[in-house]
Amino acid sequence: xxxxxxxxxxxxxxxxxxxxxxxxxxxxxxxxxxxxxxxxxxxxxxxxxxxxxxxxxxxxxxxxxxxxxxxxxxxxxxxxxxxxxxxxxxxxxxxxxxxxxxxxxxxxxxxxxxxxxxxxxxxxxxxxxxxxxxxxxxxxxxxxxxxxxxxxxxxxxxxxxxxxxxxxxxxxxxxxxxxxxxxxxxxxxxxxxxxxxxxxxxxxxxxxxxxxxxxxxxxxxxxxxxxxxxxxxxxxxxxxxxxxxxxxxxxxxxxxxxxxxxxxxxxxxxxxxxxxxxxxxxxxxxxxxxxxxxxxxxxxxxxxxxxxxxxxxxxxxxxxxxxxxxxxxxxxxxxxxxxxxxxxxxxxxxxxxxxxxxxxxxxx
Amino acid sequence: xxxxxxxxxxxxxxxxxxxxxxxxxxxxxxxxxxxxxxxxxxxxxxxxxxxxxxxxxxxxxxxxxxxxxxxxxxxxxxxxxxxxxxxxxxxxxxxxxxxxxxxxxxxxxxxxxxxxxxxxxxxxxxxxxxxxxxxxxxxxxxxxxxxxxxxxxxxxxxxxxxxxxxxxxxxxxxxxxxxxxxxxxxxxxxxxxxxxxxxxxxxxxxxxxxxxxxxxxxxxxxxxxxxxxxxxxxxxxxxxxxxxxxxxxxxxxxxxxxxxxxxxxxxxxxxxxxxxxxxxxxxxxxxxxxxxxxxxxxxxxxxxxxxxxxxxxxxxxxxxxxxxxxxxxxxxxxxxxxxxxxxxxxxxxxxxxxxxxxxxxxxx
DNA sequence: GGATTTAGCGGTAACGTACACGAGCCTGAC
DNA sequence: GTCAGGCTCGTGTACGTTACCGCTAAATCC
Numbered sequence: 001x002x003x004x005x006x007x008x009x010x011x012x013x014x015x016x017x018x019x020x021x022x023x024x025x026x027x028x029x030x031x032x033x034x035x036x037x038x039x040x041x042x043x044x045x046x047x048x049x050x051x052x053x054x055x056x057x058x059x060x061x062x063x064x065x066x067x068x069x070x071x072x073x074x075x076x077x078x079x080x081x082x083x084x085x086x087x088x089x090x091x092x093x094x095x096x097x098x099x100x101x102x103x104x105x106x107x108x109x110x111x112x113x114x115x116x117x118x119x120x121x122x123x124x125x126x127x128x129x130x131x132x133x134x135x136x137x138x139x140x141x142x143x144x145x146x147x148x149x150x151x152x153x154x155x156x157x158x159x160x161x162x163x164x165x166x167x168x169x170x171x172x173x174x175x176x177x178x179x180x181x182x183x184x185x186x187x188x189x190x191x192x193x194x195x196x197x198x199x200x201x202x203x204x205x206x207x208x209x210x211x212x213x214x215x216x217x218x219x220x221x222x223x224x225x226x227x228x229x230x231x232x233x234x235x236x237x238x239x240x241x242x243x244x245x246x247x248x249x250x251x252x253x254x255x256x257x258x259x260x261x262x263x264x265x266x267x268x269x270x271x272x273x274x275x276x277x278x279x280x281x282x283x284x285x286x287x288x289x290x291x292x293x294x295x296x297x298x299x300x301x302x303x304x305x306x307x308x309x310x311x312x313x314x315x316x317x318x319x320x321x322x323x324x325x326x327x328x329x330x331x332x333x334x335x336x337x338x339x340x341x342x343x344x345x346x347x348x349x350x351x352x353x354x355x356x357x358x359x360x361x362x363x364x
Numbered sequence: 365x366x367x368x369x370x371x372x373x374x375x376x377x378x379x380x381x382x383x384x385x386x387x388x389x390x391x392x393x394x395x396x397x398x399x400x401x402x403x404x405x406x407x408x409x410x411x412x413x414x415x416x417x418x419x420x421x422x423x424x425x426x427x428x429x430x431x432x433x434x435x436x437x438x439x440x441x442x443x444x445x446x447x448x449x450x451x452x453x454x455x456x457x458x459x460x461x462x463x464x465x466x467x468x469x470x471x472x473x474x475x476x477x478x479x480x481x482x483x484x485x486x487x488x489x490x491x492x493x494x495x496x497x498x499x500x501x502x503x504x505x506x507x508x509x510x511x512x513x514x515x516x517x518x519x520x521x522x523x524x525x526x527x528x529x530x531x532x533x534x535x536x537x538x539x540x541x542x543x544x545x546x547x548x549x550x551x552x553x554x555x556x557x558x559x560x561x562x563x564x565x566x567x568x569x570x571x572x573x574x575x576x577x578x579x580x581x582x583x584x585x586x587x588x589x590x591x592x593x594x595x596x597x598x599x600x601x602x603x604x605x606x607x608x609x610x611x612x613x614x615x616x617x618x619x620x621x622x623x624x625x626x627x628x629x630x631x632x633x634x635x636x637x638x639x640x641x642x643x644x645x646x647x648x649x650x651x652x653x654x655x656x657x658x659x660x661x662x663x664x665x666x667x668x669x670x671x672x673x674x675x676x677x678x679x680x681x682x683x684x685x686x687x688x689x690x691x692x693x694x695x696x697x698x699x700x701x702x703x704x705x706x707x708x709x710x711x712x713x714x715x716x717x718x719x720x721x722x723x724x725x726x727x728x
Numbered sequence: 729g730g731a732t733t734t735a736g737c738g739g740t741a742a743c744g745t746a747c748a749c750g751a752g753c754c755t756g757a758c
Numbered sequence: 759g760t761c762a763g764g765c766t767c768g769t770g771t772a773c774g775t776t777a778c779c780g781c782t783a784a785a786t787c788c
Binding site (some may be wrong): 009010011021022025029053054056057058059060061062 | 773774775776777778
């Protein structure tokens with residue numbers, strides 16, 4: 001490497017030791033039929049010559065075709081479409097190894113995800129990227145596949161007690177904490193704030209609540225947290241619950257919506273003419289949010305970077321499959337805080353995705 | 365692809381047409397010596413058979429060794445060390461193509477960068493990743509290399525009027541805009557704010573000023589901007605200028621330091637016991653900033669994600685060199701707004717880098 | 729003690745592509 | 759009629775690695 005010559009190949013190692021390349025190959029791969037002493041000499045010489053296997057040659061010879069499954073929900077569209085896009089982008093950028101990707105979708109988390117996982121035969125795929133809906137129920141399928149040698153990678157959510165290899169998501173606790181700090185900095189007077197979340201048995205939502213509550217107490221003691229509203233990702237329920245919340249607490253000064261399903265909440269605020277008066281903090285970014293951010297009617301949104309999540313999930317999986325690099329137990333990305341001023345940097349991508357989706361729909 | 369058979373190779377195309385693989389190869393690569401009619405038949409058949417070249421075989425045969433230069437300043441350490449780390453991480457993750465990377469550093473921007481660029485012979489490298497200090501002065505060297513076929517990629521700064529291929533940096537205008545909005549939201553009363561920046565002929569600093577001033581007027585009309593302080597990245601000068609600023613304007617309510625060189629400013633604020641009273645917005649993240657953020661003595665810092673910059677710069681360059689994918693004219697990353705609550709997500713990396721640096725120093 | 733096993737090692741054919749070299753053909757000039 | 763020279767195309771080899779077969783010598787068996 002220092003002298004910048006061509007890298008040593010397997011035959012250089014063989015020649016240096018006066019043995020055949022077959023023996024060197026066996027030594028490298030821990031295949032039987034090599035004297036332990038010889039193996040040690042080979043490994044030492046490989047170290048000395050800085051031997052690096054030529055992946056191109058290996059892949060050519062083995063004709064390795066990696067098989068990867070990517071099973072994601074369609075809902076929420078604004079989140080999982082760019083996430084899939086991120087996976088695709090990472091998959092398209094690969095050269096030197098052939099990859100078959102089996103993309104599949106199901107309506108929403110909890111609706112068909114389990115059946116899809118269970119339908120995967122042992123050993124069919126080298127790796128699976130998926131979003132566990134109900135961690136507890138998915139565990140048996142995850143563990144079975146994991147034990148059969150399939151690398152299981154959670155994305156956007158997690159099943160931390162399962163034997164999945166790793167998980168990629170936004171740090172949910174920090175998202176909640178950030179929401180607390182932002183509301184605390186923005187609302188000067190002593191008042192009360194609300195949190196509207198998704199189903200709390202989804203780990204992410206529970207973590208956001210934990211982060212929000214803890215940091216509200218720590219960083220914004222002048223704000224008191226109203227009983228949390230668990231909206232179950234249903235639009236009608238969210239509408240009803242938000243109305244009831246505002247009726248019971250007309251003095252609420254800030255609202256943190258920790259799910260991407262924030263439109264019902266915003267609609268209620270608009271009909272009660274509270275948009276702009278109540279400080280609203282949303283989650284994720286989609287077309288409808290853009291004008292609200294631009295006009296200052298909502299304070300900010302915590303963007304969960306779906307594209308980046310998909311991209312890194314695929315990169316990590318590929319790295320493991322090709323180079324045996326075992327990833328961290330989990331990768332937690334930092335959410336982006338999107339205000340009005342930095343919105344253009346994110347809006348472009350969101351808008352172009354929305355355009356692409358509608359034009360694709362027209363085409364179909 | 366649908367049926368999932370093995371993909372067609374060059375010899376499948378040849379056999380289907382009853383011609384030799386050499387002719388097929390010539391047709392694919394637009395090499396002379398092929399009857400246009402034959403070429404058309406080849407391309408049509410390739411389409412029909414869904415021919416996809418085997419990249420592993422191609423790389424093996426060509427034994428393509430990409431040669432890439434990465435020339436970066438050492439100062440500011442806290443920024444360029446992780447940037448280099450990002451480049452390294454991307455370079456290490458490559459398989460299927462051999463890459464020689466020539467890492468080189470010079471003391472600081474404007475000190476030796478030009479000489480380094482000028483010392484590169486035409487065609488020595490396939491690509492160069494570098495940080496242009498003085499864009500105007502670097503232009504001739506950039507253009508010469510670019511014309512000789514070397515892909516020139518700016519990182520952290522830009523020379524937009526040169527013929528560099530692309531540039532990767534944080535969106536400076538948005539950084540300034542974000543600073544304005546944050547100060548506007550945090551400082552309720554009508555007052556004045558200051559901006560301390562680096563040399564304004566560096567494009568990034570000028571852009572930050574533009575974004576800050578424009579958005580202050582737009583989003584925070586209750587704040588008036590004092591005459592901007594151009595610190596020329598010198599610690600002593602920054603000290604002197606900050607003292608003078610505070611003497612002239614003791615009522616200043618907020619300060620935006622748009623360069624990573626914020627320590628002198630913070631020291632002056634501390635000695636005048638203004639830390640925590642004046643809202644301070646910094647740029648980038650390094651060990652000394654962590655306790656200040658944790659204790660709330662500075663409002664936030666705009667993290668310019670050096671690691672991500674280095675990583676994406678390398679990825680873009682590689683993608684171009686391997687797959688001829690021409691990048692956008694420029695890639696502008698979104699800065700991360702680091703508050704107290706989301707600091708842990710960034711501090712880990714910064715702290716571990718600092719530890720690694722000191723232990724490396726001890727080792728040397 | 730001869731036959732058979734076994735450990736340890738060497739030789740070599742392929743993987744799909746790129747390219748140097750040369751073969752065959754046709755045209756035109758002498 | 760011959761031969762140069764351009765055009766079109768085929769043959770063969772090499773890239774670094776792995777898989778398979780085969781060889782030798784020592785160990786084991788009946």
